[in-house]
Amino acid sequence: MKILSITTATNHLNVALNDGDKIVEKNEEDHRNHSEHLDPLITELLKENNLTLKDIDRFAVAEGPGSYTGLRIGITTAKMFASILNKDLVGVSTLAALANGVNDGVIVSELDARNKNFFAGVYRKVNGKLENLVPDGHYHLDDLINKIKELGLPEEVVFVGSPIDKYQDEIEDLLGSDNFKQAAGDNQIHAGEIGKLALNKKAIDPDKMVPKYLRRTQAEIDWHNKTGKAFGPDSDYVEEV
Missing domain, CATH: 3.30.420.200 (Nucleotidyltransferase; domain 5)
Structure with a gap:
């Protein structure tokens, strides 16, 4: 099974191709603007391995915790690929991926x-x-x-x-x-570890995947204080602030 994995959870942008025991990774360090660098990095990875997105069987992505904006960039990209190509989508805990390398x-x-x-x-x-x-x-x-x-x-x-x-x-x-x-090593989140964990994990409907922040944003807290409404799983507070 060919798995394309993505992590944009931190300033360490990393993508990987898992194909059996073979893992190929590409990364860019210390870039905050993942929205500009993610697609070119994926394109480069696929090209170097003579593949296209259609050849990928499953997409996997760090679902959180991590940077609020970063998570949304990675998850939105993975959701789009899986939905358009009708392929599996799996979300993997950022922390589990980190731990899997130890x-x-x-x-x-x-x-x-x-x-x-x-x-x-x-x-x-x-x-x-x-x-x-x-x-x-x-x-x-x-x-x-x-x-x-x-x-x-x-x-x-x-x-x-x-x-x-x-x-x-x-x-x-x-x-x-x-x-x-x-831990020894670079202590970074590696998409290859996401791919390993995603291999036997149940796929999710792309429309139902949301980031797992593990903490309320300040905007959500302000919205809750202003409206008195209960927090939802992915509330519409932005529209009401």
């Missing part, structure tokens, strides 16, 4: 959300398959470390994603141990 220990997949808050999930590899120990969510550092401690697991804790350098001492104090480290 093989040992208790894996804390995290993206710094500022002010000691993180988008994070805790995982572990069991017989090569990813197991979710703490659900993906928006956690303060204290809460995240407490959830790790509650697991009571003896393995080393491996953080993958945003650098934890400035929190080293605090994490050690909260964890009560120095048995943790930052």
Whole structure:
């Protein structure tokens, strides 16, 4: 099965072609304007592998958490391809994709959300398959470390994603141990890992896929405060502000 995977969740733009055990990736670092660079990168990847979009069996995309604008760019692109070509579409957790590149220990997949808050999930590899120990969510550092401690697991804790350098001492104090480290490698989200996880995941109707932000935008909060209406799964607050 040929899977074209996309991640625009962070400033690291990455696309990949998974075909069996073969994975080919292309990326652009530190570009914020993914809307201009995503399509040319996909075109380049397909051309170098003598393929067209019609040759792709399944499209996969990082569904969140991540940059609000970035997620919408990647998801909209993947939805469009799948819908027009009548192909499978699969959404994969950004945090699961990060964790899938790590093989040992208790894996804390995290993206710094500022002010000691993180988008994070805790995982572990069991017989090569990813197991979710703490659900993906928006956690303060204290809460995240407490959830790790509650697991009571003896393995080393491996953080993958945003650098934890400035929190080293605090994490050690909260964890009560120095048995943790930052994952080796670039700690970036790789579309190839999205493709691996998407292989056996159930496809979704493109019209029903929405980003999984894991946190309300400020605009949504302002809309809720102004209107008093309950939050919806993908509310129309923008039209009413």
